[in-house]
Amino acid sequence: MFKIKGLLNRVYAARLPSIEDLEQILSLQKDEEIEELFAFADKVRKDFCGDGIILRGIIEFSNFCFRECSYCGLNKGNHKLERYRMDKGELFKAIEYLASFNIKTVVLQSGEDERLDVLWLTDVIKGIKSRFDMAVTLSVGERSADDYRLWRQSGADRYLLKIESSDAALYASMHPKMDFGKRLDRLGILRKLGYQIGSGNIIGLPGQTLKTIARDIIFFKRGDFDMIGIGPFIPHQYSRFAGLKEGDARISLKALALTRIVTKDAHIPATTALGNLDKDYRRDGLKCGANVLMLNFTPQPYRRLYEIYPHKEAVNEPADFCNSYIDNIAKDLGRFIDYSKADSLKGTDLRLAQETSLVGG
Numbered sequence: 140m141f142k143i144k145g146l147l148n149r150v151y152a153a154r155l156p157s158i159e160d161l162e163q164i165l166s167l168q169k170d171e172e173i174e175e176l177f178a179f180a181d182k183v184r185k186d187f188c189g190d191g192i193i194l195r196g197i198i199e200f201s202n203f204c205f206r207e208c209s210y211c212g213l214n215k216g217n218h219k220l221e222r223y224r225m226d227k228g229e230l231f232k233a234i235e236y237l238a239s240f241n242i243k244t245v246v247l248q249s250g251e252d253e254r255l256d257v258l259w260l261t262d263v264i265k266g267i268k269s270r271f272d273m274a275v276t277l278s279v280g281e282r283s284a285d286d287y288r289l290w291r292q293s294g295a296d297r298y299l300l301k302i303e304s305s306d307a308a309l310y311a312s313m314h315p316k317m318d319f320g321k322r323l324d325r326l327g328i329l330r331k332l333g334y335q336i337g338s339g340n341i342i343g344l345p346g347q348t349l350k351t352i353a354r355d356i357i358f359f360k361r362g363d364f365d366m367i368g369i370g371p372f373i374p375h376q377y378s379r380f381a382g383l384k385e386g387d388a389r390i391s392l393k394a395l396a397l398t399r400i401v402t403k404d405a406h407i408p409a410t411t412a413l414g415n416l417d418k419d420y421r422r423d424g425l426k427c428g429a430n431v432l433m434l435n436f437t438p439q440p441y442r443r444l445y446e447i448y449p450h451k452e453a454v455n456e457p458a459d460f461c462n463s464y465i466d467n468i469a470k471d472l473g474r475f476i477d478y479s480k481a482d483s484l485k486g487t488d489l490r491l492a493q494e495t496s497l498v499g500g
């Protein structure tokens with residue numbers, strides 16, 4: 140019955156677990172073994188993060204993007220998509236609405252919009268900081284070190300820059316004209332500037348193997364990331380990966396659980412993508428290591444136009460639905476809603492002092 144207990148304990152205790160051990164866990168097929176993995180991850184979540192379900196409110200303020208990521212519906216070649224940029228008035232109205240739910244983190248997200256003015260976003264950050272008691276997370280892609288510095292000095296707390304795959308060849312195959320090394324450089328700059336930084340990957344990408352996913356988890360561990368988002372691949376009909384098979388929910392959940400066991404105290408969301416498969420798997424995510432929920436506060440009509448992948452569950456979820464949804468989940472799971480800013484659980488000194496390479500040999 141406890142066949143994999145030793146394996147899980149070894150991975151948990153290791154400073155850096157072996158790829159082989161991670162791969163073996165990712166390949167588990169028996170229900171009882173997978174349940175044991177999930178229960179182990181849930182215990183690690185409880186020990187290191189507590190029982191709070193942290194809420195983050197996301198506002199997608201522009202869907203313009205000059206990139207051509209093969210998995211994404213916002214790719215610049217998608218001429219069917221109606222593009223938008225919210226103005227400052229619309230954005231602050233959405234932030235006020237978010238604040239009325241007592242949520243203390245706003246995630247400002249956009250495509251890589253060439254017309255995103257550094258000073259415009261600087262003003263937005265300063266405005267949020269002066270009017271609300273709120274943490275600001277940015278997710279606007281690769282920018283110059285000067286832009287990152289200015290935003291940080293203006294009060295931005297966190298930055299999401301997912302790697303999607305830590306395998307340089309796989310990364311290159313789905314990110315035309317992007318550079319893996321440059322991505323790592325940006326992460327290094329963000330860390331030096333003192334941002335809490337978020338990474339993450341996509342499960343089920345064409346060409347990805349369990350070994351690739353195991354390496355991603357090692358990448359997360361080495362990178363000592365404050366936040367890690369793991370979501371299944373969902374093909375978009377107007378992307379280069381149109382028509383391909385979507386990512387497997389079980390593998391996604393196994394990867395989430397294993398990431399919890401290996402990284403221990405990173406904030407890990409039950410991603411919106413997990414809610415968009417054949418059923419809503421966000422609750423399952425919260426039961427196997429996740430401690431964060433992202434709620435979408437992008438106002439209509441923009442919300443339906445921010446279509447990285449199709450049929451987003453949250454597209455039709457008004458915020459009050461979200462509220463009862465999360466209350467019910469928390470009650471069912473014996474957890475509580477954490478309305479704090481919920482900064483990183485990692486020691487700031489440790490993060491700033493860390494000079495280790497993000498990719499190991």
Ligand code: SF4
Binds near residue numbers: 207213
């Ligand atoms: S993943 Fe991000 S950078 Fe790539 S096309 Fe989509 S919005 Fe643009």
